[in-house]
Amino acid sequence: NAGVMQNPRHLVRRRGQEARLRCSPMKGHSHVYWYRQLPEEGLKFMVYLQKENIIDESGMPKERFSAEFPKEGPSILRIQQVVRGDSAAYFCASSRDRVGQYFGPGTRLTVT
Amino acid sequence: SQQGEEDPQALSIQEGENATMNCSYKTSINNLQWYRQNSGRGLVHLILIRSNEREKHSGRLRVTLDTSKKSSSLLITASRAADTASYFCATDAQGGSEKLVFGKGTKLTVNP
Numbered sequence: 001n002a003g004v005m006q007n008p009r010h011l012v013r014r015r016g017q018e019a020r021l022r023c024s025p026m027k028g029h030s031h032v033y034w035y036r037q038l039p040e041e042g043l044k045f046m047v048y049l050q051k052e053n054i055i056d057e058s059g060m061p062k063e064r065f066s067a068e069f070p071k072e073g074p075s076i077l078r079i080q081q082v083v084r085g086d087s088a089a090y091f092c093a094s095s096r097d098r099v100g101q102y103f104g105p106g107t108r109l110t111v112t
Numbered sequence: 113s114q115q116g117e118e119d120p121q122a123l124s125i126q127e128g129e130n131a132t133m134n135c136s137y138k139t140s141i142n143n144l145q146w147y148r149q150n151s152g153r154g155l156v157h158l159i160l161i162r163s164n165e166r167e168k169h170s171g172r173l174r175v176t177l178d179t180s181k182k183s184s185s186l187l188i189t190a191s192r193a194a195d196t197a198s199y200f201c202a203t204d205a206q207g208g209s210e211k212l213v214f215g216k217g218t219k220l221t222v223n224p
Contacts, residue, residue, distance in 0.1 A: 033212070035212075040216075041216055042200055042215050042216045042217055043212070043214045045212060045213065048210060048211055056210075059211065091155065093212075100145070100157065100160050101145070101157070101202075101210075101212060103147070103156075103157070105154035106153075108152075
């Protein structure tokens with residue numbers, strides 16, 4: 001029973017490029033959450049999605065960031081025109097019934 | 113201060129000793145969860161305690177919840193060097209979306 005999968009695990013982008021982070025939830029889970037973690041900090045909520053719907057995006061920056069969870073395939077967090085401040089670890093979590101979120105290993109984004 | 117704040121920020125103990133970490137939060141909650149994060153890795157879900165529960169055990173872990181004081185504690189008994197990690201509590205606000213709010217964590221070091 002595979003856990004939450006994220007890829008890539010490490011991603012290096014130059015300023016101005018686009019970053020695409022993928023998350024495959026656990027089998028049977030239809031709720032996906034994205035969080036960002038800066039060094040020495042806790043995780044900060046970004047967005048909560050169900051299949052084909054964004055439920056809560058109150059933690060998403062208004063510009064350059066978008067997320068989707070299509071009917072088929074993984075959830076995608078997309079960051080356009082990355083800047084140095086976007087360097088962080090991005091974690092995806094999934095849940096079956098909104099109780100108990102299980103986290104993936106994270107994608108560490110470095111913007112050079 | 114933010115929802116889900118842990119204290120102490122750092123804790124250093126000897127193997128075999130018990131470690132107690134505390135978490136305080138501000139709003140009414142549905143559930144409180146504790147996670148462990150090894151350096152540079154993803155989060156491991158340790159235990160979930162619901163707002164109508166007062167205490168929960170899992171192996172060497174014991175979690176308490178006091179909703180009147182809006183606080184929780186995580187006790188690790190007979191600690192091992194492998195318990196060295198950061199520990200986070202996370203809460204989901206009652207009546208809100210399912211997003212989790214994390215504190216900055218307690219960094220536990222267990223010396224062999």
